Amino acid sequence: xxxxxxxxxxxxxxxxxxxxxxxxxxxxxxxxxxxxxxxxxxxxxxxxxxxxxxxxxxxxxxxxxxxxxxxxxxxxxxxxxxxxxxxxxxxxxxxxxxxxxxxxxxxxxxxxxxxxxxxxxxxxxxxxxxxxxxxxxxxxxxxxxxxxxxxxxxxxxxxxxxxxxxxxxxxxxxxxxxxxxxxxxxxxxxxxxxxxxxxxxxxxxxxxxxxxxxxxxxxxxxxxxxxxxxxxxxxxxxxxxxxxxxxxxxxxxxxxxxxxxxxxxxxxxxxxxxxxxxxxxxxxxxxxxxxxxxxxxxxxxxxxxxxxxxxxxxxxxxxxxxxxxxxxxxxxxxxxxxxxxxxxxxxxxxxxxxxxxxxxxxxxxxxxxxxxxxxxxxxxxxxxxxxxxxxxxxxxxxxxxxxxxxxxxxxxxxxxxxxxxxxxxxxxxxxxxxxxxxxxxxxxxxxxxxxxxxxxxxxxxxxxxxxxxxxxxxxxxxxxxxxx
Ligand code: BGC
Numbered sequence: 001x002x003x004x005x006x007x008x009x010x011x012x013x014x015x016x017x018x019x020x021x022x023x024x025x026x027x028x029x030x031x032x033x034x035x036x037x038x039x040x041x042x043x044x045x046x047x048x049x050x051x052x053x054x055x056x057x058x059x060x061x062x063x064x065x066x067x068x069x070x071x072x073x074x075x076x077x078x079x080x081x082x083x084x085x086x087x088x089x090x091x092x093x094x095x096x097x098x099x100x101x102x103x104x105x106x107x108x109x110x111x112x113x114x115x116x117x118x119x120x121x122x123x124x125x126x127x128x129x130x131x132x133x134x135x136x137x138x139x140x141x142x143x144x145x146x147x148x149x150x151x152x153x154x155x156x157x158x159x160x161x162x163x164x165x166x167x168x169x170x171x172x173x174x175x176x177x178x179x180x181x182x183x184x185x186x187x188x189x190x191x192x193x194x195x196x197x198x199x200x201x202x203x204x205x206x207x208x209x210x211x212x213x214x215x216x217x218x219x220x221x222x223x224x225x226x227x228x229x230x231x232x233x234x235x236x237x238x239x240x241x242x243x244x245x246x247x248x249x250x251x252x253x254x255x256x257x258x259x260x261x262x263x264x265x266x267x268x269x270x271x272x273x274x275x276x277x278x279x280x281x282x283x284x285x286x287x288x289x290x291x292x293x294x295x296x297x298x299x300x301x302x303x304x305x306x307x308x309x310x311x312x313x314x315x316x317x318x319x320x321x322x323x324x325x326x327x328x329x330x331x332x333x334x335x336x337x338x339x340x341x342x343x344x345x346x347x348x349x350x351x352x353x354x355x356x357x358x359x360x361x362x363x364x365x366x367x368x369x370x371x372x373x374x375x376x377x378x379x380x381x382x383x384x385x386x387x388x389x390x391x392x393x394x395x396x397x398x399x400x401x402x403x404x405x406x407x408x409x410x411x412x413x414x415x416x417x418x419x420x421x422x423x424x425x426x427x428x429x430x431x432x433x434x435x436x437x438x439x440x441x442x443x444x445x446x447x448x449x450x451x452x453x454x455x456x457x458x459x460x461x462x463x464x465x466x467x468x469x470x471x472x473x474x475x476x477x478x479x480x481x482x483x484x
Contacts, residue, residue, distance in 0.1 A: 004433045004445075008390075014355065015379055023376045026325050027383050030316065033282045034387040036394045038437035040280060044395070045438050047278045048402035052267065056241065058248050062274040063267055067246060068212045068238065069165035069481035070264035070466055071257065071473070074220040076103035078468040083138075083202060085130065086155040086210065086459030089175065089233045089307075090114055092130060094137040095457075097464035103221045105461045110137055123181040123190065131194035138200055149203040151471060153463025156187060157210040157234065159268045164483035165470050168207035174270060175234045175307050176339075178293045205467040209266040210417075211238035213462025214455045216264065218415030220465050221456050225415045227403055228458060231427065232418025234270055234298075235305040237399050239407065241265045256480040269399045270301030279303060279395070284315045291338060300399075304392040306420045310341030312388050317381070326377045334369045341368070343419065346385040350425045358382055392420070393430035394437070397452075401438045404450055415455035428452065 002010070016024060055065030079101045086093040095109040112133040118126060138150065158177070160168030168187050173179065182190070188204050195202050215228025215238045228238045243249065244259035257263070273279045279299060288302050288311055289295050302308050318335055320326045327335075334340055345364065352360040358378035365373045365381070373381070400414050420427055431452055432445050441448055456462070474482055 001444075004429055008386075012383070015382060018375075019379050020376050022325060023380050026320060027380055030384060030387060033280075034391045036280060036391055041394060041398060041401075041434060041438050044273075044278050044398045045401045045405065048269075048272060048398050049406050051272055052269075052402055052406055055267070056246050056248060056265070058250070060248065062271050063269050064159050064161075064171065064271060065246075065248075066159065066162060066209070066266040066268060067249060068209060068264040068266045069162055070212060070216060070469060071243075071261055071481065072469050073240065073262060074216055074465050074469065076220050077101045078220070078465050078472070080464075080468050080471075081150075082205075082464035082467045083134075083150050083152040084155065084460045084463035084467075085134065085152065086463070087130065087157065088114075088459075092133050093459065094133060095460035095464075096137075096141055097460055099461070099464055099468055105220075105464070107457065107460050108141070109460060110140075112136075119177050119179070121179055123179055126179055126182075127190050127194035130191060131198050131200060134195065134202060135198050135200045138202065146201045149201045151205040151467050152202045153206045153208055153213070153467040154188070154191065154204050155208050155210050155213050155459035155463050157230070157236075157459075159266075159271070160187065160207065160209070162207065165206045165466070165481050166204060166483050172294060172297060174294070174298050174301065175305075176293065206463065206470050208459075208463050208466050209236070209238060209268075210459050211236045212264050212266050212458075213466065214415055214417050214458030215239065215462070216465050216469075217456035217458045217460075217462030218413070218453075220461065222413055222415070222453070224411070224413040225453075226407070226409055226412040227400065227414040228455060228462070229400065229414055229416040229421075229452070230418040230458075231305070231396055231416055231421040233305060233307045235301050235396065235399075235418075235420075236266070236268055236270050237403065238264055238266045239403050241407075267399070267403075270298045270305065272300035272399070274299045284312055284319070287315055288312060300395070304395050306343040306418070306424070309343045309388055309392060309420075309424075310345045311339055313346050313381075313384055314338075314341050316384055320380075326380065327371055327373070330371050332369065332371060335371070343424065346388055347424050349382055349385040350389055352382065389424060389426060390430050393424075393427045394434035396427075397431050397434040397438065400450070400452070401435060409450070411449040413451060413453045415458075416452045417455040417458055421452070422454075 054061030055063035079099045082097045084095040091111040098106045159171040211228045218225035240262040243257045361378045365371050
């Protein structure tokens, strides 16, 4: 069987047949800076482990390593009806989750499109929008009212410090969100107040990161699930740490927690290497960072997550245009517009099946930029998309490898969700190859001991299961990690 690496080399040769020497030379320069060798992956992983540990220490580090106050592994027998919401990039998802036990659950959901300007709206608009949407949902699903307040798990996919499961102090917005008046504050009372002023019978029982939800939902159905990962607009991972290995809990809560028990950790490893010690950043990565609303933050995320992949492609193309290698004499005013390419653009370019002509790519550039491309240019564009996608997939697995090495997992199911994982062509295969390169497995891909598997619905079922675990803890008279 031809390996992925061999196949990629064959594809490259076929793609670059007939390309002009000028374009070939530009492609080679970019290949040089965007290719991540197995040695580099190993070096990044080693540094990642030390950074995970630093994040758990009292002093802290770049990676926040936020204790998520999920102290139990779900048994699969949790039951009950819960509401869950997930504030995503484009939608607010509201889900009614029925946990049935026996590792089964059912969901009914509705998506409410977020207003266009929400990323930069006022805090009040955000909370009003969420509370109004919840009101509509509750009115529809409980037309004759409710006998008690409905417990809600709030999936809030931003770095939020938690001294309790029903608290979330936003450290900083990520993924292009920039809403004033929320950073540094607890978002739970903000939502609770907006609900109260509309008489919506809901109690926010738990605030959950999407990765923690993914971890718990996947563990509900798969005991081998060791991690919850999101490869989407942003990137991040969660796993269970042994409480005594979290020095920063000492003196604060440690006396109330079983030292040998578990604590879910929302790593927030999108912030990995904000000190710029190991990541092979290019001038384009520096530019993405400088032009973002939060320069200096989320260094890892800015190289690998969906929010930035199209932007990286745009910046490289613009640079090549300025150096007069492509689009000569064309009006490229639209290419100068930040974020004109979302992730679907490099994804579609990589999906273009007409390898000899790249017709879909031609149509895409005409449609989005109004630019006519020649075949030479399209081959370069295709190669760039491959390089950006391949780099992102390979770097993405350093977090997985680091957690496995830190926890001593020799086998693991790493449950993943998110648009890049689910929809970016080749991500899964390239990520598996990245893991192989780090661990030096001499095995067929089907036998790799650490595998990325599709996650269960983290922000729906996961949030509900965590809400159920929290209620169970409270009912057992243990209020550790629950704000009363
Ligand atoms: C956020 C994380 C989140 C990840 C994936 C990052 O930008 O900081 O909290 O888990 O995106 O959604």
